[in-house]
Amino acid sequence: MNISNESIVKDLTILREKNPLVHNITNYVVMNFTANILLASGASPVMAHAIEEVEDMVSIASALVINIGTLSPPWVESMIKAGKAAAKKGIPVILDPVGVGATPYRTDTAKKIIDECDITVIRGNASEILSLRDSSAGSKGVDSMHSIDTAENAAVAMANELNITVAVTGDIDLVTDGTGIVRIQNGHPLMGKVTGTGCSASAITAAFAAINDDALAATAAALTCFGIAGELASKHAEGPGTFTTALIDALYNLSTDDINRLASITIQERRDI
């Protein structure tokens, strides 16, 4: 696997230079925060959900994020239309199955999107990833009730079956393409106290995937940078409010030295599933 501090630094540098357009069809709660995280990372965000324009927007975008956090039928229709257009164009599609497991509508919708679109990366918390495989896994709304480890087998199996990259984020982030597993120990507990950090992790993954065709490496780089930014932000935070502003600052200012000092990733091969 081509994942190292050097490759992460290189990806971030290219992202800032290329400033790729990331098209988001995402939920109302996190749109503003996600857009600011994308800008801070070096990408150019656009939000557009109307069936009348999603294909045109995809045609000028370098990556697509599909996030079902506040889904409804017209939005789902646009997500699928955009997802198909993105696959046809060959740009990466990142699916964030927010709250899968909480309601049948979410679970069914996520599965439908996976069936009908050519997804590149799925990023969710442990409960969401487990619920995609086993609808009885359960979920507490949009927050996880499961540890990362319990979702490892589901993530590896899903990555193999769908031939995609799967990321499970939480205290430790796990990224797998079905054989390679990258664990990222970066991050900070306050990230779980700010709404939309998971959604933003998906968006920043899209930004990195827009400039690196190796989806596993791009996802790992994105989550490492985001996690390091969280650690740096915690030094300036008195709570989740100041942490949020500091997180945007930290991502914007993230340096090669920060990555070299703080990146904490472990790489493993797994061939048993």
Added chain:
Amino acid sequence: MNISNESIVKDLTILREKNPLVHNITNYVVMNFTANILLASGASPVMAHAIEEVEDMVSIASALVINIGTLSPPWVESMIKAGKAAAKKGIPVILDPVGVGATPYRTDTAKKIIDECDITVIRGNASEILSLRDSSAGSKGVDSMHSIDTAENAAVAMANELNITVAVTGDIDLVTDGTGIVRIQNGHPLMGKVTGTGCSASAITAAFAAINDDALAATAAALTCFGIAGELASKHAEGPGTFTTALIDALYNLSTDDINRLASITIQERRDI
């Protein structure tokens, strides 16, 4: 009435331990801020508005917030369906009648929701509460043109007639179940300069009502904690921007000592209406 510094501390402690899921069908403007306020208070927020899933989401939630700030017919339909499901399940429903009085559509919708759902608490500003009783009261968009005192009789009468708790928030907050009246002198003028503090007051009321069946006490506790957080935040604020981040921090860090030092509530019985 069982409202004291001790009861407020106890409610906040239980809220943080139980981490109840609060289902919000709320307006676009405040979704992010509301979710962060709920997280900071100790609750777990979820936003879901599709008619396809609101009943399922209610079935796993511990409280429901209905907020009409950016209403439209499909959302109103979902609010009523969710409200009925919540009543059937027996979880508290908090209605925030944003902008009632500003347009007939808002006034009619709020009345329809009150008629068709079993509301536990209505929280609004003075103009909104007055407009629910007298459609000629008027309102300036979503901001109040009336003092708390002018809304007292309307609040007490409405609480009696509907057998609910009514909260009128502003410089001083007034909470009544029709006989008991609690006045909360906590808060800070900058709260009126940040969009969504009223909506967040409703959401945090839902969080407390989720863990305390005494709606009057839960509402008073919620508004006292939020008001104290506002006072603490003002010490770190240079204006409404830094105040917003400090408010989230202060709520997250709110201590027993803060409540004991700063809580300023007065309790009154009223039997004349």
Added chain:
Amino acid sequence: MNISNESIVKDLTILREKNPLVHNITNYVVMNFTANILLASGASPVMAHAIEEVEDMVSIASALVINIGTLSPPWVESMIKAGKAAAKKGIPVILDPVGVGATPYRTDTAKKIIDECDITVIRGNASEILSLRDSSAGSKGVDSMHSIDTAENAAVAMANELNITVAVTGDIDLVTDGTGIVRIQNGHPLMGKVTGTGCSASAITAAFAAINDDALAATAAALTCFGIAGELASKHAEGPGTFTTALIDALYNLSTDDINRLASITIQERRDI
């Protein structure tokens, strides 16, 4: 032209005294930030998009903002209905043609709104203003690919043809009514790294236009105040996160002295188009 430091100070003072209600039909991404910017400027924001109430809301408002950032057919229908009601009532209508040029749907919609409503001010970035005149100009999502200077002729011509005020914002802001051109050198590069600063510039323009019938002067005053707030905010910023909160603070605290010290505007007459 009646544009000077004194006129800007006077406008801001009146805005804070009159606290005009600004009705926004705007995009999901920026609703919260826009509302907070309007509150910080002295205005009272309301967001309402349902066809059932937009005319009623316009009837109590002092200005209307139409922003197509996350447009869809039902919203466009409401925008046009509100725009017509605003024209009939005689209040200013500010159009923000977000992302025009990125998709045909956006370009067509913006042109339709301009045709059917009586717009007072159009504010966009250079690519958006150019795309309104020449659909081949192109745009990178919602970010500009063109310099202000390249859009000057398009802005002056459009202002003349439509008999409106056109504002092109970017490193330098340009405001024209077709003969007069005001250039505003205030602002800070971090404003381009925060989502919704353009949208907020449109909203604050509506706030000033609500209290000053001279649309050119009102727009120039709004953009000058916003730009100065950006400069002041940059002194307290470590990046786009802290910049955002500082921007709201700076606007809220903006003083006569700040305007006199920092306002940097140049005025020019142009009679060749």
